[in-house]
Amino acid sequence: xxxxxxxxxxxxxxxxxPSSNLIATITSWRVLLSIAILCLLPWVLPSKALAxxxxxxxxxxxxxxxxxxxxxxxxxxxAAFFGAGAYITGIAIGQFGVPWYGAVLLGVVGGGVxxxxxxxxxxRTRGIYFSMVTLALAQLVYHVGLQASSWTGGENGLRGFTxxxxxxxxxxxxxxxxxxxxxxxxxFAALALWFVSRVLNSPxxxxxxxxxxxxxxxxxxxxxVERTKLLSFVLSGLIxxxxxxxxxxxxxxxxxxxxxxxxSGMIVMMTLLGGASSFFGPFxxxxxxxxxxxxxxxxxxxxxxxxxSIFILFVLFLPKGIWGTFLAKVIR
Amino acid sequence: MSAPxxxxxNVGRRFGGFVALADVTAQFEPGKVTSIIxxxxxxxxxxxxxxxxxLTPSSGSIRFKGMDLVGxxxxxxxxxxxxxxxxxxxxxxxxxxxxxxxxxxxxxRSRYNIWTNRNRFRELSERxxxxxxxxxxxxxxxxxxxxxxxxxxxxxxxxxxxxxxxEVLLLDxxxxxxGPEETxxxxxxxxxxxxxxxxxxxxxxxxxxxxxxxxxxxxxHGRLIADGSPRDIQTDPEVRRVYLGQNDGYA
Numbered sequence: 001x002x003x004x005x006x007x008x009x010x011x012x013x014x015x016x017x018p019s020s021n022l023i024a025t026i027t028s029w030r031v032l033l034s035i036a037i038l039c040l041l042p043w044v045l046p047s048k049a050l051a052x053x054x055x056x057x058x059x060x061x062x063x064x065x066x067x068x069x070x071x072x073x074x075x076x077x078x079a080a081f082f083g084a085g086a087y088i089t090g091i092a093i094g095q096f097g098v099p100w101y102g103a104v105l106l107g108v109v110g111g112g113v114x115x116x117x118x119x120x121x122x123x124r125t126r127g128i129y130f131s132m133v134t135l136a137l138a139q140l141v142y143h144v145g146l147q148a149s150s151w152t153g154g155e156n157g158l159r160g161f162t163x164x165x166x167x168x169x170x171x172x173x174x175x176x177x178x179x180x181x182x183x184x185x186x187x188f189a190a191l192a193l194w195f196v197s198r199v200l201n202s203p204x205x206x207x208x209x210x211x212x213x214x215x216x217x218x219x220x221x222x223x224x225v226e227r228t229k230l231l232s233f234v235l236s237g238l239i240x241x242x243x244x245x246x247x248x249x250x251x252x253x254x255x256x257x258x259x260x261x262x263x264s265g266m267i268v269m270m271t272l273l274g275g276a277s278s279f280f281g282p283f284x285x286x287x288x289x290x291x292x293x294x295x296x297x298x299x300x301x302x303x304x305x306x307x308x309s310i311f312i313l314f315v316l317f318l319p320k321g322i323w324g325t326f327l328a329k330v331i332r
Numbered sequence: 333m334s335a336p337x338x339x340x341x342n343v344g345r346r347f348g349g350f351v352a353l354a355d356v357t358a359q360f361e362p363g364k365v366t367s368i369i370x371x372x373x374x375x376x377x378x379x380x381x382x383x384x385x386x387l388t389p390s391s392g393s394i395r396f397k398g399m400d401l402v403g404x405x406x407x408x409x410x411x412x413x414x415x416x417x418x419x420x421x422x423x424x425x426x427x428x429x430x431x432x433x434x435x436x437x438x439x440x441r442s443r444y445n446i447w448t449n450r451n452r453f454r455e456l457s458e459r460x461x462x463x464x465x466x467x468x469x470x471x472x473x474x475x476x477x478x479x480x481x482x483x484x485x486x487x488x489x490x491x492x493x494x495x496x497x498x499e500v501l502l503l504d505x506x507x508x509x510x511g512p513e514e515t516x517x518x519x520x521x522x523x524x525x526x527x528x529x530x531x532x533x534x535x536x537x538x539x540x541x542x543x544x545x546x547x548x549x550x551x552x553h554g555r556l557i558a559d560g561s562p563r564d565i566q567t568d569p570e571v572r573r574v575y576l577g578q579n580d581g582y583a
Contacts, residue, residue: 201450202449203443205450217423221435222440222496228444
């Protein structure tokens with residue numbers, strides 16, 4: 001018998017795809033491009049309020065996308081981290097007089113710790129059970145928010161922590177001015193974009209994609225799947241908690257609704273509408289969702305029926321979402 | 333006889349009341365190709381799953397270089413030096429062919445690095461290219477893995493398993509679903525690998541097994557019924573009765 005190696009694949013020159021260079025260019029500049037688009041937002045959108053919400057919910061959906069789009073885990077409980085970030089920031093400022101930057105830091109870290117606990121408990125299960133455990137644990141957090149009313153204000157929500165001005169490096173900025181507020185929150189969003197982009201480019205980013213693609217193979221390659229998932233869950237929770245602190249600073253109010261399971265559902269919808277596992281998709285999804293809410297709620301108080309129907313159409317016919325489909329079809 | 337690299341002693345595995353593997357004892361010497369054969373349901377896959385940490389044996393011990401492997405978590409096996417391929421093609425379908433192997437190589441050194449750009453680890457990328465070259469997939473490097481032909485996907489899976497430079501390679505039906513041409517190419521690849529590594533092979537294609545193996549184990553109803561050279565196995569009356577006799581098509 002021959003001992004010479006025979007190639008299993010006949011060598012073929014790979015087809016040239018000139019547009020793949022464009023994709024590569026967009027990818028390597030994705031943080032700056034995203035920041036540039038977000039910088040223009042308040043001047044392009046009909047209202048500054050919509051722009052701020054796109055920013056906050058875009059960061060929220062981006063944090064969620066790290067877990068859902070890139071790691072392949074469908075959590076129905078991410079309202080818990082958004083809410084934890086918001087409540088901790090509000091309580092720290094309002095009840096303990098912590099300066100705003102300390103409160104933001106506490107909110108983010110608190111959300112991360114909560115994600116470690118909820119993630120640690122839920123990651124032992126898979127598929128639908130994972131989704132249900134995250135939902136159940138987030139409902140537990142909701143009820144803590146409802147019952148611990150001396151801390152959280154219960155059903156009335158948390159008030160009394162207005163941040164009127166931001167003092168930084170000797171400069172005092174009026175935080176009540178909508179433009180100032182937008183660009184200060186924009187700094188947080190920019191940091192989150194940069195952080196997530198680095199994570200996605202890292203070896204860890206490759207590992208979570210491998211786990212999403214094929215958990216069995218990833219484990220056989222030597223990845224500790226459970227630990228990797230948990231780390232992804234915590235990073236996702238940190239970003240979502242940051243969105244929560246941004247929301248608290250913006251509204252100077254934390255409604256109990258931030259912990260409601262409808263918020264968790266909204267996060268999933270935004271991510272899917274924009275395009276799961278695309279970098280900028282979550283911001284596009286947040287924008288699309290909020291715009292639909294604004295427009296349809298003018299016509300009818302049952303706007304959710306329309307948004308829900310559109311969402312179903314997306315899941316059926318455009319599973320890559322708005323941004324994902326745009327990247328795949330228009331550019332390629 | 334050199335010291336065994338891998339030693340399995342009285343290993344059994346039951347699922348509820350069903351005994352999938354019973355009391356199997358065997359030693360594997362370095363540098364040899366051992367095939368495991370047996371009719372469907374004989375326990376071959378269970379045996380492989382126990383050897384690669386997918387399943388924990390219900391009884392018995394597995395020693396690798398003197399180290400007890402029972403209770404070791406599955407992802408540790410590849411770091412210790414035991415890698416495997418699967419009966420049903422098991423790759424990362426949406427990733428590029430190169431990334432499939434690169435991400436497997438990366439598992440050996442930076443699993444939790446969330447900060448450095450992955451392209452900074454040039455050595456991993458180069459090793460992935462070398463592995464693709466050795467299985468004849470260098471030209472397909474930038475293709476999405478799911479678009480490869482079946483035989484190429486099987487070859488990719490072998491590249492993924494090889495990238496950790498394992499001492500023991502477990503191959504579960506590497507030619508499953510392949511036509512005669514693809515099978516011939518895979519056999520040539522296996523012959524090349526056999527000169528460098530200890531290989532355990534589950535296969536159904538009898539001609540291929542007899543040509544490749546230094547030794548053959550025969551499982552039947554979870555029990556080891558024969559263990560010997562290809563020549564011994566061919567003439568073993570018990571093997572002929574349970575296995576070869578009822579399936580002339582294999583020869």
